[in-house]
Amino acid sequence: MRTKRRHAVLAGSALLLAATVLLSLAAGSRGIAPGRVLEVLLRPDDSDASAILWSLRVPRTIIGIAVGAGLATAGVLMQALTRNPLADPRIMGVSSGASLGVVAAINVFGMTTLPAYIWFGIAGAALAGTFVYALAARTRDGASPVTLALAGTALDASLTGVVIGVLTVNVKTFDQYRFWAVGSLSGRPIDVALWVLPFVVGGIVLAFGVAGGLDAIALGDDVARGLGRNVGRVRLAAAVAAIVLTGAAVAAAGPIGFVGLALPHLARGLVGAHHRWVMAVSMLLGPSLLLGADVIGRLVVPPAEIRAGIVTALVGAPFLILLVRRGRTVTA
Secondary structure, X not given: OHHHHHHHHXXXXXXHHHHHHHHHHHOOOOOOOHHXXXXXXXXXXXXXXXXXXXXXXXXXXXXXXXXXXXXXXXXXXXXXXHOOOOOOOOOOOHHHHHHHHHHHHHHOOOOOOHHHHHHHHHHHHHHHHHXXXXXXXXXXXXOOHHHHXXXXXXXXXXXXXXXXXXXXXXXXXXXXXXXXXXXXXXXXXXXXXXXXXXXXXXXXXXXXXXXXXHHHHOOOHHHHHHOOOOHHHHHHHHHHHHHHHHHHHHHHXXXXXXXXXXXXXXXHHHHOOOHHHHHHHHHHHHHHHXXXXXXXXXXXXXXXXXXXHHHHHHHHHHHHHHHHHOOOOOOO
């Protein structure tokens, strides 16, 4: 019965994602009928609808899928690594590392477009995450949940301070950085989507590869070793996957909150604590939430838009409170 329920939840999550993808392609300041959307996707033409879809909405929808799936899966990994139900992709300093990379690209190298500084964001995230893991691994307890959380929190605070310091003294950098920092899917060309997808796909494949090991570690390190698991190798692989997923997602769309924090809890409440199922459901619900937030932002004050990061914060906070009140925050 539990397996049937899990399959039903997975199928429902997939259908929800399909519906939000169609809505993302159809909705906006100029609405396009769903039938027309499918027609233009299958047979592009010279119409305005085709131009809007292929130049604007298809890229932002692909990025929304990649970023939502990446952040939600990274949230599952972070909560498992730190055994902290409040952990999200920021806890290992990865988001602040990406922010510092973007600031460096703008302030030091004079870059002004997202495709130009996305690689700096990914590199900053990778360096920050690697430093945190290496620092935690050199302690007496190794890369344990506590040391990872403490090292990540300390680095996040330090890098955030550096970013704020640079922005405070350089108004030009701040003007460019603030549009990225809000978190948005708009204004991203198809190149960004194509660059981000390989990182997200690779990170998700690695995450599923260590899911069984995370299930064993959740029972305790000694039990995991008794089951034949190499605890250090599992944690390292999970950390690498989380760093890759968070770095790519944050570099592409900016630091979008609550996707990686709230959705793993919802997934556990629906399918239990087995990490493969939690990841599978989370990677479907994450894009649904992010694309839904993006659509809401387009429709509230047309033709202007509210950034998706603002909408996820407004929706995510009460959503997480509701989960807590109903006792659905199941720990790994």
